[in-house]
Amino acid sequence: MTPVTYATALYRNLLRLNGLGYLFRNVSIGMTDHGDVRNRGFLLKIKCDSVTVLRNVRQKFKTLNLKDKSVARIFCRTLHGSTQNEHNNNIHDIDYITFTNCDNDTCKILRNELLLLPNFVSEEEEKQVVLEVEPYLKRLRYESSHWDDAIHQYRETEKLKWSEKNAIIIQRIRDVAFPQGVKQISFVHVLDLKKEGFIKPHVDAVKFCGNTVAGLSLLSSSVMRFVNTDNKAQFFDVLLERRSLYIMKDTARYKYTHEILKDEESVFKGKHIPRDRRIAVICRNEP
Template sequence: MHRIDYGDEIPGLLLIQNFVTSEEETSMIKDIDKNQWCGLGISPNPELKRRTQQYGHLFSYRYRKVLEELGPLPEFSRTVVKRIMENDLMPNTPNHLLVNEYNLGQGIMPHTDAPALFGPAILSLSLLSACVMKFTHVETGHTVDILLPRLSMVVMRGDSRYKYKHSISKDHIETASDGTAVHRNRRVSLTFREIVAWEAPPTENTCNLTSCCSNASSNTLRNKTEARPHRDVKKRCQQHTASIQQQEQLQKQTGSSYTSRNTRGGTPHSINRSSSDTFSSCSPASDPKKLSSPANNSINAINERISRLSMGNQLPNSKLPRRLQPSQSQQARLIPIPPLQARATKSETTINKGKNITRCISLQDEAKTMAGAAIEIDRQCLRKQNNGNFHSIWITRKNHHKIKESDKVHNEKNIYYDNQTISGNDHLVEAAQSRLKNLLLAQERQLDMHEQLKQTFGDIVDQEEENGTELIHQLRVHLDQQALHIQDLERALALERSRKGDFRRKFETEKQALLEQQQEKFDALKSKYRTGLELIVDRWLSNEAAEQEIWMDQIRQQADDRVARVEERWMERAADLQAELRQYRDQNFRNIIE
């Protein structure tokens, strides 16, 4: 192990060569490669353009917060951790290990590891390949290129940790500040950090120092569940703003200018900040206005657009919202590209098929003819629609042609190989070749221009990104507040529900009691009425009997009368008959006598 202290150039920066042996490197890489990688579309952090592994905790790049505790650091890192602690390189044992893989052409953009979330020491071990790490002072822009040899450990503390951004280029060959050329290979780095908070403390909209608020670091892991009170952050921002105003006032009065203690050959800063100032990465109070200007938004949009476009001689401005359209001066900066027939990008997709990544672009020309192009890792293809069929011309590395004819749904019909077979389609091949040439030329120029724009506007883009992150953060705070509000409402609702339940129970009991009372009353009434009814019936029955008696008497009377009348009539008749009989007898007597 050999220590190189870069403190004179970059305060707090230390490099330890041969921190691990090549045997240890081989064994660690073997273990790492057995594990699951994420990035390049694979969760978590699928948006990362390089593969990563995380241990100890899971940090989300998109949300800029720790999502989950994963457990202790892995076995393969134990020796390294032990060595870190033995050499007093970190105040506390690291609880987060980030493994980054950089294949050829991959790097990392300038950044400062989130000060609010990670502790005061950031350590990175370089395995398999050396690289050059660029350190850029956040205020002065002063840069230093540091060579990170294979098997070395870089230690970022103090200013190197908080006041510089670090980055790694995508270059295949790099040059360190001492002129050493570095031929890059697959590099795997192990970054050891201590997570001190799961997420940055909340900010308030009224604060014009939002970026520094989100970076302020006093929300410790121990109190992660009870995040630092908001007013604390606000107070510090107010203090900060007040101190800036005070200094500006003083400056006006004395006519003197305050120069940053850490300025190194860059533009002197008008505000003096001590190196222990937590807000060291703040911009002056007037900056936020500048940072959110539409011009910067459009540069951001152009950058993004350019990095996505790999062909086409015009940005489809009309399709961009006005806010994002480049100004005339920005347009003038665009390098003209050899004309392609294509007028507008129709669609852009990236297909991940196993290890092959294909970038596909469909174009549409004036006559609405569709043409597509795809760039793969080891071959290039150009497709042209012809009478509803697609001709794909693949130009392989060996410059062999392969034509595929497929219908709209990509069912392959014919495949022709090499130059001879495709002679019948010369015109098509020529068109494809020239188009492809233009395409590659355009792509190269666009990439150059992208780099150029990135250099010119890199800081602004970073700031835009930070603003975006800040906005997302504010939205999340807002959402959290909404969630709390919803929770309150739900609680109130639950209370209401339980009150309603109580009320219903009370109501049910009262109803039951009332019903029972009613039932009793009803029973009493029923029995009362029944008795009354019985009485009535009895009375009615007795009346009826009396009436019947009378009626019977009458009938009897009538019958007696009739019998009497019949008797009378029979008596009369009998008397008549007797008289008649007597007369007849008398007559007979006389007859006899005579």
Template sequence: MRILTFSVLRNCKLKSALFKNLSVEVSYAKSEIDKLADPNLVEILPSWKEDEEVELRSAVLKQMRVLPNFITEEEEASLLGEVEPQLKRMRYEFDHWDNAIEGYRETERSQWNAQNSAVLARVRAVAFPAQAQLLPHAHVLDLAPAGHIRPHVDAVRFCGDTIAGLCLLSRAVMRLAHAERAHLALDALLPRRCLYVMTGAARYQFSHALLGGAHSAWRGERVARSRRVAVIARQRPAPEHRP
């Protein structure tokens, strides 16, 4: 197996403030990317029959990936240490401009310390195509213990084909349901310190929601959720979709 060693800034050609302060080398075996994802953390729901939309079923399972233990406890603490001072000055909101989120605080961040820049460079190397252009700011979304994200389909004008999120402080369950045939659905268990990656049909043909309260369950067992912070990197919208 050939291991590719590359400079994130030089070879990925990413001129983004997100990686502005980074001068580290990242080694990654591109052919091994899928092996980081745990297929046991994504499950088709019984309402989606095995013989129904087989090709779509196969595609979405490849396009909704969960990579457990992507960051260490130390890296989690470092990321939180940078965003907490700003988040603590904000109140949790219970109405969102498109009614998609309840019980949240959010911000964006483009400048990170060296350790956190290295973590985000690893996210970029693993989750996005080599030539992809990312939005310069990472989206930081803080959900209260009772907060949740309602089913929604991402708008193409805000971000491109791929998004990748680090899950901090708490595990959670994400549900994807086909935008026109809601019984075509699947759940993803997002463990604490995992990275989830969504692309293709998982982004644009399916709504996604972060379950809260009594609906937060995995394989029939309740998943208790505490406060959860996500740090999300996003691809730039395609040129034809940009404002």
């Protein structure tokens, strides 16, 4: 697929995250390889019939600070699901999700309220984030269970200040995950899950965060399961590959529990996904 096609997918998903997917039919995008936008990336020229949305999305592109060809790389799986099935409610063939007893409403949730961005950071960026949080995490011991019994074999911290390089990564997460003007929790949640650790089904407490949760998965791939709170027979599994970013919001955040499966349960499309120590860097908006 051409870079323009990938850019179109990127723009479509930014609109969807802002609840403006319906505008995509009236959008045209042109792309030129500029070589240097904020030191790296693409220059995107966007035309839209809404000046407000145009301004918002342009700003997101400017602040993403993506590496050359990152647009193609990090959105390739979202594109696989959204362009090939744009006029088809059946999106069960998206390669990072498997469904069980799910109906079209679940597909709609996937399209609008659950997004996965593979390879959101490079190997080097992963190393520099881990190096920054590791000294503090090493002073903590792994806890057998969380205060609400949701997390087992973990340690965690909240981080406000980051090195200059890592602050760019954190801002990149925020720019992609949250619409402009949304109040965000300043502290970033860093959750270190031991190889033997796991997260039980839960819905994040509404008093601690708002409608959107964005998590960067480091050091290990894993399988996250979402289960309908009203119908536990309806669920879907999401493959969170190492260095990917997931964004869940609204119904996916409130009406589905989510969990990280144990290593012995970590199976996706019949294949075992080996679990190792996993660090999640999580950004949330205010309640």
